[in-house]
Amino acid sequence: MWSLKRKTTGEALFDLANNIIMLCLCFVTLYPIWYVIVNAFNNGSDAMQGGIYWWPRMFSLENFKAVFASPGIMLAMWITVAKTLVGTVTHVFFTAMVAYAFSRRNLIGGKIYILMGTVTLFFGGGLIPTFLLIKDLHLLDNFLVYIIPVLFSFFDLIIFMTFFRDIPEGLEEAARMDGANDWSIFLRVVIPVSMPVIATIALFHGVYQWNDYFAGIIYVNNPDLQPVQTFLYRVVAQSSSNQMITAVQGSNLVKSVTSQSIKLATMIVTTLPIVFVYPFLQRYFVKGMMLGSIKG
Structure with a gap:
């Protein structure tokens, strides 16, 4: 009772x-x-x-x-939708792929890689060196400037890696007994059981891609490649x-x-x-x- x-x-x-x-x-x-x-x-x-x-x-x-x-807002909206979709899919796949390798305890030099990645969480190159790097990579006024620089995030890698290490090893062992290689295990075993963490990272990065206006201001001068948030910035700035x-x-x-x-x-x-x-x-x-x- x-x-x-x-x-x-x-x-x-x-x-x-x-x-x-x-x-x-x-x-x-x-x-x-x-x-x-x-x-x-x-x-x-x-x-x-x-x-x-x-x-x-x-x-x-x-x-x-x-x-x-x-005349510019619809094109800016399409650019934003495209960079959000493409950027989120590529970011999630690439970060998950690297995190899967980092989650293997037999990875040679794994601790060194983790240490190097941890340093990037606290220290960055700064705006001017980053701009010069983007320029040398010929990404100025290029749609890929929204994709490549944020293709990987060590913070998201930590979330992925923590989740992957909790996946039962028996799943991978059973797949290897059936003749699956690392790519097959990653695509057919790890990814399907990791949808919760994938959706989490996709939400993180999707919101970032949608709200990002800074890249459009610094790296893009072509108005046909500017996202809607940059368009909004110019509206708020009364230009x-x-x-x-x-x-x-x-x-x-x-x-x-x-x-x-x-x-x-x-x-x-x-x-x-x-x-x-x-x-x-x-x-x-x-x-x-x-x-x-x-x-x-």
Whole structure:
């Protein structure tokens, strides 16, 4: 039978204080997002008057029409989607491949490699040496600049390696008895049983690829290769807002949009896709982070 234990006054007050604090934190976290959404869906000229906090005063889609009327945003969106998909797949596969080799305890010089990789977690070459390296590799104004420099991550390798070491050795031994080589074991045995950690790393790197704007600013001058986050950066920096408004001059849009309203609408357009993807990977994310710590 269930026994119900009544809370003491101190415990009840403690729970009440916790709930109030958590509600305040949720409000402080979520309200700025809601404020951006509300103002993005409001008439830009009307929003200039202020006083819009909870709901659009003059609901309008003209801000989003102005965003999509810009000749560069759709191409930037395609570049972002392409670099996110290609970058995530190649990063996960390459890092997992190296981590599988590192997870073998009979790897010659394994401890030295681990030490060398650990140093990279704390020390980097800096922006100027990195730029010179990218230039010498002829990756400037090249789509591969989004892929090759982040093809491997030692931090992700540690997560992969920890998981791979917990895979029962009997699986690999059974595969070798059936004539499988290292590639076959990695592709047909290790990868299928490692989907939780793969989804975790894919989520990590996918979000990074989607949100990265720095590479587009430093390494890419060709506007046809700039991702949408770099496009958003230029909008926020007001270098493109006036161009976007100019692009819709002569139409009814210019009467109801402002540079500020276009910035807010662009933030929504560039943020929502990755927000929608996250819930589908969240269960794998949690499972992948926990499995390595609870296995014996």
